Amino acid sequence: MNLGGLSxxxxxxxxxxxxxxYLMPFFLGLAGLALAWQGDQVLASRWAPAALATTHFLVLGALAPVMCGALLQMAxxxxxxPYPRVRLVARLTAAGLGLGGVLIGGGFLFTRPGLLLSGGFVAIAGLLVFLxxxxxxxxxxxxxRETLWAVRLAALALAVTIALGLTLAMVRYGWLELPQHLRWIDMHVAWGLAGWIGLLLAxxxxxxxxxxxxxxAFAVRLKRLLPLALSALLLLVFGLPGFAASLSQSLWQGLVAALFVVHLLYNANALYxxxxxxxxxxxxxxxLWQFSHLAVFAAFFAWVVDVSNSLVGILLLGGALSFVVGSLxxxxxxxxxxxxxxxxxAxxxxxxxxxxxxxxLPEGLANAVALTLGAAMIATLCGAMVPYLTIPGGILLMACAALLAYALARAAMIRRRVIAQFALPGRCSGGV
Amino acid sequence: MSFQETLAAQHRACDAEFAKIEQAAHRRDWVAAANAAQAFIDDTELHFHYEEQTLFPAIEMATPMATGPTSVMRSEHAQMRELFDELRDAIGRHDASALADAADTLLLVMQQHNVKEENVLYPMADRTVAHSLLVRLEGRKGVA
Incomplete structure (x- = not known):
């Protein structure tokens, strides 16, 4: 019997x-800046440098650190x-994601292969420590058992996402050739979004x-089957490059629909x-949690009516951000x-x-963080119809980042003040 | 019935009683909130009493290395007792904001404590402690 968690x-x-x-507000701010500066490109194509930079700022710098940190704490x-050598794991993971996130985002934004690759290696090193x-x-x-399997398979999905990301970086700069290169990008996105982020959050x-x-409680069958169903579907994605391009595209659409259905079942059960x-x-x-559940439904709808991949991506990433910021x-x-x-x-x-x-964390401050994040997402989505709205979308995301940074700094200062009071004899109030 | 099933069911019953306090306070019905708080605290204390006086000593006897973890559980009980006082105090002052604050803190302490017990200690008790102790528990008044 393992008693480590209770010691x-x-x-x-x-x-x-x-x-x-602490990494989250910095990277949310960077993503907001990229959005305000080149928002029209972000919405125009998911392959645009600004879109790739914003995505990696959000995924590597904002989402991954909080998900890893929360897992360290909740283990x-x-x-x-508990995690072994938890302080060291946290510091090295934060260093890898922080530096790697900046380099990768910068590499995409300014089309600098050197930055992209070196950032990739640094981020991977940090994530490997976490893994x-x-x-x-x-x-x-x-x-x-169900939670254990979800966390285990999400960690595996992270490892696969990293390996696919590194492979794609090598393909992008001509160091490696792959048949149906775009299909491999789809695999990277599917393993990252539906596997690592989606499976862990669910x-x-x-x-x-x-x-x-x-x-x-959530439906027992859903708890048992969700990690297995997602993993099985993601494994099938690996077979796609083996088919002819047109057949591969049809199979891909089917698998995306199935991945959506599994996640929709979770989000519907969560709302219920x-x-x-x-x-x-x-x-x-x-x-924020309910906003995130609804965002997944909206993403499915956007995918079905085939508006734009960027819109689907914004809804899914925005949904994940809402859940993670809400939890924070x-x-x-x-x-x-x-x-x-x-x-x-003690x-x-x-x-x-x-x-x-x-x-x-005053209620008003938490509400302001939630409101600015929701407003940033809505303004950015409306940018699909009125392009200049991505500018207020980016500014609102920067405002959300500033409020979040203030909330983190404020809690840290109060904590430090109370710890100082522990050292003073005869003080009777640490209340603020 | 196992320790896991019986004691986890008690956790859920205490959760439901806890929610009644917030529901009453939400309606600004302070008499109902005070009654609900008393019922919640009484039942939780019964649960703590059984664990501290019967279950934890039995686990410690069967598995001496479990003394550290059971002492952590006892200290978390003490934390919760302190928060019971804050809860009662806020209800006594009809202070909805202080009650919401104390309730948020208490619920988080209580839930992380319950998950640890249900994931580690109760399965361990089911493997190492005689179920005759459970029979005595089931016969007690006020516990599920």
Whole structure:
């Protein structure tokens, strides 16, 4: 029996996930800048340098660090085991994603192959550290079977996405030739979006949505079958380049439809249980989660009516961002509070009262983050009809990034102030 | 019935009682909120009492290396008891904002605690502790 996750000295230090969380506002800001500057190109084609740069800023710099950080923090609870050498894993993963994200985005934006490739290697190095830690943690994990499989298969999907990304970078600059090169790009996108991001968010979502809002449980069959169904469909994607181009295209459409159906089942079930939650209040987290579920439905609709691939991409990435930012609004104040509470008990500073969650992240600030993110997404989508609207879309995304940076910095400053109070004898209030 | 099934069902029952506090406060019905809080705290205390007095000592006896984890569980019970006081205090002052704050904190502490117990400790108890202890639990008043 693995008791690692419950050992008092094995709880991950709060600095580990925070190191990764701090990357998000910076990269959201960069994506907003690229959108405001070259938004028309982002919407014109998914192959446009600005579109590729924005996508990689969001995926590598904003989504991946928070997903990795949250996994490091939740592992002892959800997987029953901590990550080994969690501080080192967090720092190296953050360094790889931070530097790699900037280089890759810059490489696409300014068409510099050297930047793109070196960024690719740096980001891969960081993610490999995370995957190595995940492998050691998941090998001995003892959580719920469905969650374990979702996390394991999502980690595998990340490894495949990385390998495909590196292969594509080599093809792009003529170092390697592949038949049906565009199909390999589709595979990279499918494994990254439906596998790594989609599977992890759905697997963790089915666990935490009922806990946070006291909802009915998700359908047992969905929990069991979702990771397996997605993995099987993604494996089939590998067979596509072996068929003639026209047949391969038809099969690809069928597989995308099937991947959408699996994700729609999860999102429909999520909306259903959230609607039947026992907690009456709505908060920024719930708004963002529901926005993300609806974005997946909208993406499916956009794909069916064949408006544009860019629009489908914006909806799916925006949906993932909404879920991750929403979760961050919940996790940030709680982790900060929990860290202070553990220090308070360990140091015997029971006379110091702790700041409340709403002092660590005021409701108005969380709502402002949610509102600017939602507005940025809607303005960018409207840019498909009125192109200049991508400019306010980008500016709103930068505003969201600034608010998020302020929220993170504010919580860090309050935490530091309370820790300083622990060192002072006779102080009775850490409340803010 | 196993420890896992019985005690996890108690967690869900306590969750439902917790939600009734927020529902009453949402309607600004402070009498109902106070009653719901008392029912929630009483049942949760019964659950804690069984774990601290019966289950954890039995687990520690069967698996001495589990002493660290059970002490973490006990300290999380203490954290929750502190938050019970904040909850009662906010209801007493009819302070909806303070209640929402205390409730958010308590729910997160409670849920991560429950998941750890359900993922690790209860399956371990099912393997190592005699189910005769469970019979005594099922006979107690007020617990599922």
């Amino acid at each position: 008092p000295d094995k709880a991950p230090p709060v600095e580990a996930p925070l190191t990764l969380f 002892p609870v959800l997987l029953g085991t 190595a830690g995940s492998y050691r943690a998941l090998r001995v994990a003892s959580g719920r 697997g963790v979502g089915m666990e935490i949505i009922p806990l946070f809002y006291i909802t009915p 249980v959230e609607q039947r939650r026992q907690r009456p209040r709505r908060d920024a987290n719930l708004w 609004m919940k996790i940030l104040p709680f982790l900060t509070w929990l860290d202070l509470q553990q220090r308070r008990v 140091g015997g500073h029971m006379q110091v009262s702790l700041p409340r969650l709403r002092a660590l």
